[in-house]
Amino acid sequence: MTTPELEPHDSSTPRRAEARATITKTTITPAPGNEPVPETRDKRGIFDRIGKRGGSDGEKELASPEEPFAEGGKLRVVLAFMxxxxxxxxIGGAVLVLLLWQQERASGVLTTQLARTWELFDALRIVERWLAFAVLPVATAWIAVAAINVRRATGIRRNPIIAAxxxxFGVIGAWYIGGELVADADDWVGQASGFVLQAVFLAVPLLALLRLAQAADARNRPLRVTYVVSLVYLAQLQFLGGLSNTDQSSPAAEWGPVGAYLIIGGLIQVLGALSANEAARSIEEGTENRFQLRNRFGEALLAQAARGSAT
Known part of the structure; x- marks a missing residue:
């Protein structure tokens, strides 16, 4: 009498192999109307991706948005006026030098007229120096307030101390290099090398402001235009001369070119003031738009939750 062979109960049986193949081949298809989202590459530029440290800086959204401080707009207006x-x-110093040059060509300049003109020129230079020193803390305060507003409106963390x-850091570094390297350079190679280092230092606040603009979904072009204009004015100031470093002992024949250089410098400063104001305004508008968007979204969620609880 033969005993029936028992079927082994392991993973190699035909039934289990068939079941395993069925489960392995099972695919999940999207519902009608929901097409799968293709995987796309990040095509943003380096300035748009700057500051992304693997999510550690965080796109952490606050539970509810907070209204930005209005002091940022006031500081921007003050900065634009300065x-x-x-x-x-x-431009006023350029007009004085050009008038002096024209008077010299027409009938000559008396010693008393020359001394009075240069005294007035020195007064403009002193006012410019103090006003330039005052611009730096005002601009620094605006950057700090802008960073705080971006965090309040968007929830994205931006350190106001580092940003401000x-x-x-960039301005002092560029000023130090200009006084130590560019001014003492013996040839154009040394001057060009120093100018490149100055451009690197001035790029530091540009990158910090680009991070704020990225968090606020603001336009980046005004910031880049401001950076280019600042480099052009820095080159004009160091290689052609400005109000602060005009040589009063230059001969009368050079007063015409000196006045022309000052006119060019004044026009560059006008462009810089316009571009800087536009860059600051774009960050403020982007911050306000993000606040309004998140605020309306939160109100819509609360209204939907209230309707759901009522039913």
Whole structure:
């Protein structure tokens, strides 16, 4: 009498193999009207991706948005007036030098007229120096307030101390290199090398402001235009001369070119004031738009939850 062979109960039986193949081949198809989202590459530029440290800086959204402080707009207006004042002072110095040059060509300049003109020129230079020193803390304060407003409106963390400190760091670094390397350079190679280093230092506040603009979904072009204009004015100031470093002992034949250079510098300052104001305004508008968007979205969720609880 033969005993029936028992079927082994392991994973190699035909039934289990068939079941395993069925489960392995099972696919999940999207519902009608919901097409799968194709995987796309990140095509943003380096300035748009700057500051992304693997999510550690965080796109953490606050539970509810907070209204931005209005002091940012007031500081921006004050800063625009101060930058415009610097441009007017440069143009005023250019007018004095050109009038002096024209008087010299027409009938000559008396010693008393020459001394009075240069005294007035020195007064403009002193006012410009103090006004330029005052621009830096005002601009630094605006950056700090802008960083705080971006965090309040969007919930994206931007350190206001680092953002605000980038401007003094860049300006002081560029000023130090200009005095130590560019001014003492013996050839154009040394001057060009120093100017490149100055451009690197000035790029530090640009990157910090680009991070704020990215968080606020603001336009980046005004910031880049401001950076280019600042480099052009820096080159004009160091290689052609400005109100602060005009040589009063230059001969009368050079007064015409000196006045022309000052006019050019004043026009560059006007462009810089306009572009800086537009860049600051774009960040403020982007911050306000993000606040309004998140605020309306939160109100819509609350209204939907209230309707759901009522039913």
């Amino acid at each position: 930058l415009s004042g610097l441009a007017l002072l440069t 400190g980038s401007l003094p």
